[in-house]
Amino acid sequence: MSRVNETASMSLAPYAADPAHSRGRRYAEPAPAYRSEYQRDRDRIIHSAAFRRLEYKTQVFVNHEGDLFRTRLTHSLEVAQIARTVARALRLNEDLCEAICLAHDLGHTPFGHAGQDALNECMLDYGGFEHNFQSLRVVDELEDKYAAFAGLNLTFETREGILKHCSERRARELGDVGERFLQRQQPGLEAQLANVADEVAYNNHDVDDGLRARLISIEQLRELPLFRHHHDDVLVAYPHVMSKQQRHETVRRMINELVGDLVGNARARLEQLAPADAATVRMQAQPVIGFSEGVERDNLELKRFLREQLYKHHLVYRMTAKAKNVVRELFAVLFPDPRLMPPEFFDRARQLEQKQGDAGRARVVADYIAGMTDRYAIDEYERLFNPRRLR
Ligand code: MG
16 A cells, blocks of 8 residues: 555544555556545546536536536536535545546436436337446446546446446346445445435535526525525625625525534434444445434425426426437437447447347447537537538
8 A cells, every 4th residue: 555545544434435445446457656546536537538528518407508507517526525525524535535426427418317318218128228327337438548448447436436326137237336236235435425415516506506597586495494594594694795695695504504414414323333444334224424304304395396496497398308309319310320420439339239239239329329418419419400411
């Protein structure tokens, strides 16, 4: 173990992931000279093409709708920020946590959940499409710039953290990273934390983006206790500032409350469990990282509100329906005629078809579509369907 790793692990809690006990990489590599193994994972993720594409992919709003809305890139950075704060407070492995957070959305299709739902429908007869599994596929197979291996050759712990959900069938095919789903075990604390940080980030930035887009109102949000009590405090403390500042003050206080609760609740659970090491944490029936009961209730109410008022909003629904059509029609034209894809995808489609038949060809078409940014998908749709466009 290098000296850097030694110094870093001295401050880690006994139940944190320790790079010295990593289950390693799929292809053995010499240890990094002055970084930990998980720092190297994070750095590979940041240098990947899939990471750069996150800038032009969205969750709720489509990328061209405005420059101020979150993209998957800024979302991933916010998730990493929240998770690192909690990781440091709990003495978990901050590098591993950051790596998982930055990679967690790499497999998302263009147009957020609408794109994923449409692609999953197209893939129903060929093994389905699921964004967590696709994120793992990106880091294991699809990134193709390293000479010695396919993918980014990340450590087991980062890969396991990326695979948040998984069906039993797929878990069996996946081998080591699928094990915990068959044995009904938990992932490490860093992966549990990345998962909750994702939720904290998107619930709160969707409130912020939703208000900015005027799809939801302060009056509606005041029906939620979590929003109302912070908004009341802000109105008392800053009655005369701009409403934009009141909005931001309220959202930042909500995030603070959720993060504070997460730290406090996790500390209490860890004290009670007193796990000797990271392996003991995995044996628990339930995740250790989570909110206290009261805050969990408030958080669920916020989620329910966003689902009903924002994600099902008439204008969001219309954009979603259009986005689904783009994905469906791209698949409908590319699957029967894969030569329409760029040559390297056509070659891969032929190769995988030889091994797996139609399912193999469909998988490569799904990889191609899933890799598209919002604007590329719209452009590709135009190129394929508008006879006046030559290229
Ligand atoms: Mg996310």
